Amino acid sequence: MSVTTVHLVRHGEVENPDHILYERLEGFPLSERGERMAAATGEFMASFAPFQNVAHVVSSPLERTRQTAQIITDRINTFRQTHHLPALVCHTDERLIEASNEFRGTRIGYGQGALWRPKNWKLIANLHKPSWGESYEHIAQRMHEVVLDLVDAHPGQQVLAVSHESPIWSLRMLLEQGSPEHWMFARRTALASITSLSFDCDSHELLSISYANPAADVA
Template sequence: MPATTIHFVRHGKVYNPNHVLYERLPGYHLSQRGARMAAATARFLALNPATQSVSALYTSPLERAQETAGIIRDQINLGRRERGERPLDLIEDGRLIEAGNEFRGKRIGRGDGALWRDGNWRLLTNLMRPSWGESYQSIAGRVSDFVREQLEHRPGEQIIVVSHESPIWSFRHMLETGRPEHNMLLRRTALASVTSVTFESGSGSVLGITYADPAARLA
């Protein structure tokens, strides 16, 4: 059976001077540091013999993910053009979007709009559920649907996916433990990191999971 590898990349650092919990809000872009993080990860992927042969590049519809994916695309396409290969395009997929969160638009800190005002703290009743937004079951389920589709239509290929911390970790936790519920404080999904999952294309069995943090020195 051929093996399919999906490389899940978390977006780079976001420009957010007011410390807003932006979740799915529009208008939140990579900071200058975030762009450098994305560039470091792009170089890492472009130099990796496996991802040099990537066949598709998917992204969440949110700006920070699309900007990260665009930097990766441009770097990988340099090599593809030199080899006479067709450049990659970005493919947007809503299943890769950030988790829904009832705290969207709130600020971390004090003053008007702060997270801890107006009784918002009452939503923090269960770190494993979570109790303040989209369930981990829902998050992992939509990523699973995306992955099953890739295994069916792109067997044996290398695929890059740019998404967000919660979808990437919820899916990985489900693969490793059988359940997506987890303590969000214990995630291992750094900004611009790469979580690579290799599947047997026919059965969908997991053959291996690796993790890399190419932008660690920029964090």
């Protein structure tokens, strides 16, 4: 049986001093701490098999995910160079992008983002099935599609895909529970964490899910 593992990595901390809901907005790169978080995850991946054997790297097109992917890839490439392996190159896929959100550009709890406003309260009436933007079902389905495409394109290999909290967790809930709906405050997808999904290449059966948080102690 041939097995492909897709390692879904969440981006590192973002530079956001005004606490804006940035969603898909441009101009929100990694903070210095976020860069250190990505570096910690990259060092972790460069230190252990099977991460060292990643054959393909892809990320959401947003700046923070591209930065995270590049920092991690640089660490893995340092290992690969010393073992005379070809260098990895980062690619992007729109389907890995952050979920759309009607609150984008606002500061949650203040002004137009204040939850006490009637129009906003209606949007968050059911946090399991959000009405403020892209549904969990749509998020999970596009993530599932890109992951299975990666399985088909890289049979028997390791793949790194850098995305965002909501897309990663929505897909995990779909695969584990059969439904992507969840309580948003109970997600287990820390910054720069790794959620690894292993699939049978022929049947697309999910074989295992594992989780690692190499950047947990980064200050």
